[in-house]
Amino acid sequence: MASRRTSSHGAHVVKQVLGRVLPDWRTEISTSGNQRQPAATSGSTWYQHREAAQRADAALQRDAEIRERLGDASPRLSAASLHPWVWSAAQALWRDNHVREAVTAAAKKVNREAQNKVGRRDVTETALFQSAFSKDEPKPGQPRLRLMTDDGSDTFGSLQRGTAAFAEGCYAGIRNPNSHEDCLPRLPQHEALELSNSWLLSVSWPAGWTRPRSPRDRRPRHSGTGVQRSAGPCPGPAALLQ
Known part of the structure; x- marks a missing residue:
């Protein structure tokens, strides 16, 4: 026995x-x-x-x-090296060879964590990232993420627009087809790994982004001693990574 x-x-x-x-x-x-x-x-x-x-x-x-x-000594990407948000959601499905479902699970996990970071539940996926990386000033209930100070430069606009567009492409081109099409062909593991790495970029790109205060937060406020002072710095960075 x-x-x-x-x-x-x-x-x-x-x-x-x-x-x-x-x-x-x-x-x-x-x-x-x-x-x-x-x-x-x-x-x-x-x-x-x-x-x-x-x-x-x-x-x-x-x-x-x-x-x-054979001359192929180039770096190799391991699924286990993906960001914990991505791999923790995909790991069990991946090991059971449900790789397409694993990619979808990673997309959902990134969306949930992004919602947690900006404190919103009223928007999701594409709309969530478009709002967070909008060039508009932050508003109550609509926080933004910034990599650099809004100095009106083309660089600032490119960073905001590019990140929002990349996230939209990931959800439109990867997450949505995987979730709504039952007749898609089997996804090879190497391709699934590349798609999962896209979610890694969606998470990693905003790693150094800070969350600027809304105009209401910038208004002076009174302390308990009657001395007027400005609001303190926003705790952060409010990045999509910890």
């Missing part, structure tokens, strides 16, 4: 490793040894597991050497 339990635990760990090294091993490797026969049509999985383990072992041992000799 103990040996059977140990074997079960070992099999679970091996499958986790295979999922990392060979994401499509269940569909690419036949269970019968006949590569013309779809993996899902045969009964025994022993051959499939053995073949997958051998391939994974070779990949782990030779991957660095192959990349070095």
Whole structure:
């Protein structure tokens, strides 16, 4: 009984490793040894597991050497290196190979956290980012995010407009199709990782942005001693990252 339990635990760990090294091993490797026969049509999985383990072992041992000799020593992006907002929402779905759903979950998480940061629930997604990065002065209930002081320059306008446009593109081109189309093709993992990285940019770009006070906040106020003083600096930065 103990040996059977140990074997079960070992099999679970091996499958986790295979999922990392060979994401499509269940569909690419036949269970019968006949590569013309779809993996899902045969009964025994022993051959499939053995073949997958051998391939994974070779990949782990030779991957660095192959990349070095073939000239592909460029940096590699890992899903686990994504911002916690993105990866915490996508992790479970990603490991179950539901990569399209993982990208959508990351989009929803970024939206919720952005709402928390600016203290709004009345707008969401595209409208939320358009309002937060608007060039207009902040208003009560409509806070803004700024990377630099509004000096009227083209640079200031470009930063505000570009960030809002990027966020709109992410929600219109990635989140909306993923959420509303049931007939979309299977999303390869490398493409899903690139799309997830888009949400990382949506989060990271505003990392140094501050939240300016609204005109009402700038008006002098009276202290308890009767001495008039200006409102203190806005606590912040009110960035979309902590």
